[in-house]
Amino acid sequence: MTINLTMALVLAVLYSVGFYLLMQRSLVRILLGIVVLGHGSNLLLQTAGGPPAGAAMIGITDPAHMADPLPQAMALTAIVITFALTTFLLALAYRSWSLLGHDEVRDDLEDRRIRRLERRLAESEEDTAEEELEKEATQ
Incomplete structure (x- = not known):
């Protein structure tokens, strides 16, 4: 067929x-x-x-x-x-x-809350990575 x-x-x-x-x-x-x-x-x-x-x-x-x-x-x-x-x-x-x-x-309110939490976690990871790079550069 x-x-x-x-x-x-x-x-x-x-x-x-x-x-x-x-x-x-x-x-x-x-x-x-x-x-x-x-x-x-x-x-x-x-x-x-x-x-x-x-x-x-x-x-x-x-x-x-x-x-x-x-x-x-x-x-x-x-x-x-x-x-x-x-x-x-x-x-x-x-x-x-x-x-x-x-x-x-x-949008569900819970979805918005989770999206904000993920954004904050990503920003804090970026800040931590930048601080570690600055410490390595000063050493």
Whole structure:
């Protein structure tokens, strides 16, 4: 089985756009990224399933000409998961908009504290290294 170059390019564009949107700070953009990634996953699963073939039922179609039902089942599962995640993010974005007036994801206060602590530790290490260089230069 070979994959069509057009499908490979479409999948690459869908995944890159989806991941780009997923890394944004707005919940609506994150939601759009999840939706685009879901569509990309469904297209990947359908492409991996191969060309259309006969129904996977014994007695109706020759076993050599049957379609693989696993990618179709996985695509249906991906559709359900994407729908559930989409509804959750829509509810989260609506709640954020109604409470805060915007849907931007803010930094966690604990993350800011850790970042300040790391900056202080790096500065103290630089100061210690400079003091040691000065001591060596004076000796």
